[in-house]
Structures are given as C-alpha cells and as structure tokens.
Amino acid sequence: METGYITTPFGRRPMTLALVKRQVKTEQAIADGSVDKWRVFRDISDARSRLGLQDRALAVLNALLTFFPVAELSNERNLVVFPSNAQLSARTNGIAGTTLRKCLGSLVEAGVIIRKDSPNGKRYARKGKEGNIEDAYGFSLAPLLARAGEFASLAQDVAAEQRRFRITKDRLTIVRRDVRKLITVGMEENLAGDWIAAETCFVEIVGRFVRHPTLQDLISSLDEMSLLHEEVSRMLEIKEETAKSDGNAIPDGCHIQNSNTESCHELEPRSEKKQGEKSEPNKKTERKDEPEAFPLSMVLRACPEINAFGPGGSIGSWREMMSAAVTVRSMLGVSPSAYQEACEVMGQAGAAIAIACIYQRGGHINSAGGYLRDLTGKARRGEFSLGPMLFTQLRANSGTVKASA
Known part of the structure; x- marks a missing residue:
C-alpha cells in the first residue's frame, strides 16, 4: 500500500503509533481539489471541544494559516509553513514560548497539523533557481485539506448538540416552573393528595442540578421533572373527579403522610426496643417514618408488583405499603436486621x-439482602438517595407500557 514518506520529529520529541497512523491517513485521504483555509479554520473552531483544543491553540493555528500565502489549500502547492517561534509569538499577541510549544503540540496531537522537522530542527525552506520552494521544513497543513469534510461534519454535530442543549434547557425550565406552581396550587387550595411528598420530591430533583450541566444531565433532569409533572397532574385530575362526585374535599386527605406515622416496630419489631420506652424513641421513629419522600401513587406506578401484597390485592395507604414491604422482605430472604x-x-x-424497587427488579438482583445492605451503607455515607432509583424504575415501567400498547 502506498503511504508516502513518514517523517519523525526532531530531538527528544517521541514518535508514536498514533502519529504514524495520522500521517498515513492524511496521505491516503488527500485528493485533488482545494478548500478555503478560513472555512476549515471556522469548522475546527466550532468543533474544538471534540478535538480537545483550547482557544489559545486556535489562535496559534490562525497564526500558522496567515503564513500560507493564499486562501485556497491545494495539493498542487507546498502545504508546509515554516515561521519561527518569534514570528508566531508576534502574530499571537506575544504568547509565551512555553505556551506556544504546548499549543503546537496539541495541534499535532489533534491531527490538525503534521510536523516536518529539518535535520537540525530549524524551520526553513529551500528554493530552486526560479524562486519556487523545492523543499520546506516546519508544519504541514495537509491534514486541513485531507480532513476538511470530517471537520465540517464535526462542526455540524456540535451545532446540532448545542441546539438540542438549548431546547432541552428551555423545556426543563418550563416543566420546573409548571411543577412548582401546580404543587403550590395543591397546597394553598388545601387539596387532597401527597402534596408535601411532591414538594420534597421536587426539591430533591432540583437539588441534583449541577452548575455547568451537560446535555445528558439536562435530559436526565427533564425526564425526572416530567415524571413528577405527570404525577402532580394526576393528583389534580383525581381531585377534579372527586369534586364532581362528592362536591367537598376530604379534610383528612390533605396530608396523607401525617396519618401514617406509626413507629417501625409496630410492623416489624426492633430487637433492641424495650417495652417501657415510649416518648423519645417514638418521637425519633416518627420523624424517620414520615413518608414524605415521594407520592404513594408514584411509588406504586414505579413498583406495581408490590400491590399484590396489600389487603385485597391493592395498596391504598402508606401503612399498607409498609406492611406489604415487611411481607416482601421475608419473601426476598432479607434478614430482619x-x-x-x-x-x-x-x-x-x-x-x-427500596424493598418495592428490589422486588420489582427481582430478576436482576442475585442477593436482595446484600443489595439492601449496600444501599443502606451508601445512604448512611450520603452516597445514595431513593430518587434516581425510583425514577429509573418509573421510566422502565413507562417504556414497557408503551411497548406493549
């Protein structure tokens, strides 16, 4: 296979297999025709995140292009430029020599330019009798010609990703606003439903927002917030249906979570609990057992299989949910401790x-007890929260429903 002549760098700079492959690929890809050097430069600038280039490296590339005498890059011309470091520094607003060398190295590593070093490492050109350049040593711009189409494609991909980023961010802002206001309506109007649970869930999702999100971060947050929006909307729809049939909201239904704060040992005894201990331990248990994390309806949609262990094959309250979890715990082989x-x-x-999610994913978990202990340990260290686990299961169930429908 004809690959042309492979050149190696001068001095202590190493030659790597990646550099060899880039030179070979450039020789094979270069073809007849020409490209506008400044258009290729704009494409590289737009795709700099994909190429791993910083702004200063682009400034050095811009300076290198100014030493090429014409705007069109063509294989009919010598594509090697040979400015000195002093000349490059002057055309990059006095960039320091150390920074300049790093930028040149990053351009070589990204496959944007190729070194063509002379026997002594200096950059210069030899001209023939007619004044034409016969041979030059410096930096070859051949990759710009050979990879012009690739750089253009990368730039388009980045532009499409940025557009998707902006659209996703706008959608997240709107859904976040809608959820916030719908929850406020439910709480201020004293409507029946797990509104405090929805509020806590909303705060947890917002708490996972990062300062400089990636597109995947935004997609994940939008997915979770959309699921919460769907749940809050269901709560409002249920209220409308109840109002049509009954006319009056049930006062005791406004804070479902507050009516199910019995201590943990009523459903499964604690081995260290003594019969005479009531006030302090009960207060502590009540604070932990308040089911304010998520709306019960959301949990049951994410983990519908636990419904079968409720009275009559369904679960209608947090107390029934906790009782069902104790039964499922025993079935899964999770120890009381x-x-x-x-x-x-x-x-x-x-x-x-957690038990409901583990039971829902039973086929994917080998040891339910070990898995629960692992989650507990992570939760104690602040490395785990139920939100992502629950939302993942909710998304999985939604996908299953759509696929079967």
Whole structure:
C-alpha cells in the first residue's frame, strides 16, 4: 500500500503509533481539489471541544494559516509553513514560548497539523533557481485539506448538540416552573393528595442540578421533572373527579403522610426496643417514618408488583405499603436486621420503597439482602438517595407500557 514518506520529529520529541497512523491517513485521504483555509479554520473552531483544543491553540493555528500565502489549500502547492517561534509569538499577541510549544503540540496531537522537522530542527525552506520552494521544513497543513469534510461534519454535530442543549434547557425550565406552581396550587387550595411528598420530591430533583450541566444531565433532569409533572397532574385530575362526585374535599386527605406515622416496630419489631420506652424513641421513629419522600401513587406506578401484597390485592395507604414491604422482605430472604438497619437510615417509608424497587427488579438482583445492605451503607455515607432509583424504575415501567400498547 502506498503511504508516502513518514517523517519523525526532531530531538527528544517521541514518535508514536498514533502519529504514524495520522500521517498515513492524511496521505491516503488527500485528493485533488482545494478548500478555503478560513472555512476549515471556522469548522475546527466550532468543533474544538471534540478535538480537545483550547482557544489559545486556535489562535496559534490562525497564526500558522496567515503564513500560507493564499486562501485556497491545494495539493498542487507546498502545504508546509515554516515561521519561527518569534514570528508566531508576534502574530499571537506575544504568547509565551512555553505556551506556544504546548499549543503546537496539541495541534499535532489533534491531527490538525503534521510536523516536518529539518535535520537540525530549524524551520526553513529551500528554493530552486526560479524562486519556487523545492523543499520546506516546519508544519504541514495537509491534514486541513485531507480532513476538511470530517471537520465540517464535526462542526455540524456540535451545532446540532448545542441546539438540542438549548431546547432541552428551555423545556426543563418550563416543566420546573409548571411543577412548582401546580404543587403550590395543591397546597394553598388545601387539596387532597401527597402534596408535601411532591414538594420534597421536587426539591430533591432540583437539588441534583449541577452548575455547568451537560446535555445528558439536562435530559436526565427533564425526564425526572416530567415524571413528577405527570404525577402532580394526576393528583389534580383525581381531585377534579372527586369534586364532581362528592362536591367537598376530604379534610383528612390533605396530608396523607401525617396519618401514617406509626413507629417501625409496630410492623416489624426492633430487637433492641424495650417495652417501657415510649416518648423519645417514638418521637425519633416518627420523624424517620414520615413518608414524605415521594407520592404513594408514584411509588406504586414505579413498583406495581408490590400491590399484590396489600389487603385485597391493592395498596391504598402508606401503612399498607409498609406492611406489604415487611411481607416482601421475608419473601426476598432479607434478614430482619438488614431491614431494621434500612429503616433506621432511610426511614420506614424509604426502606419500604427500596424493598418495592428490589422486588420489582427481582430478576436482576442475585442477593436482595446484600443489595439492601449496600444501599443502606451508601445512604448512611450520603452516597445514595431513593430518587434516581425510583425514577429509573418509573421510566422502565413507562417504556414497557408503551411497548406493549
């Protein structure tokens, strides 16, 4: 296979297999025709994140292009430019020599230019009798000609990703606003439903926002916030249906989570609990067992299989949910001590949610007890929260429903 002559760098600069491959690829890809050097430069600038180039490296590339005498890059011309470091520094507003060398190295590593070093490492050109350049040593711009189409494609991909980023960010802002205001309506109008749970869930999702998000971060946050929006909308729709049939909201239904704060040992005894201990331990348990993390309806949509263990084959309250979790815990082979530890760290509602998720994903988990202990340990260290686990299961179930429909 004809690959042309492979050149190596001068001095202590190493030659790598990657540099060899780039030279070979450039020789094979270069073809007849020409490209506008400044158009290729704009494409590289737009795709700099994909190429791993910083702004200063682009400034050095811009300076190198100014030493090429014409705007069109063509294989009919000598594509090697040979400015000295002093000349390059002057055309990059006095960039320091160390920084200049690093930028040139990054351009070589990105495959934008190729070194063509002379025997002594200096950059110069030899001219013939007619004044034409016969041979030159410096930096070859051949990759700009050979990879022009690739750079243009990368620039288009980056532009499309940036557009998608802006669209996703706008959608997230709108859904976040809608959820915030809908929850406020439910709470201020004293409507029946797990509004405090929805509020807590909203705060948890917002708390996972990062300062400089990637597109994937925005997609994940939008997905979770959209699921919460769907749940809040369901709560409002249920209220409308109840109002049509009944006319009056049920006063006791406004804070469902506050009516199910019985201590953990009522559903599964704690081995260290003494019969005479009531006030302080009960207060502590009540605080942990308040099911304010997520709306119950959302948990049941994410983990519908636990419904079968409720009275009559359905679960209608947090107390029934916790009782069902104890039954499922035993079926899964989770020890009482492991479940009790989960209750102490996550609260009984949190432990019940974890058990429901584990049961829902039973075919993918080898040891339910070990998995729960691992989650408990991470939760104790602040490395785990139920939100992502629950939302992942909710998305999985939504996909299954859509596929079967």
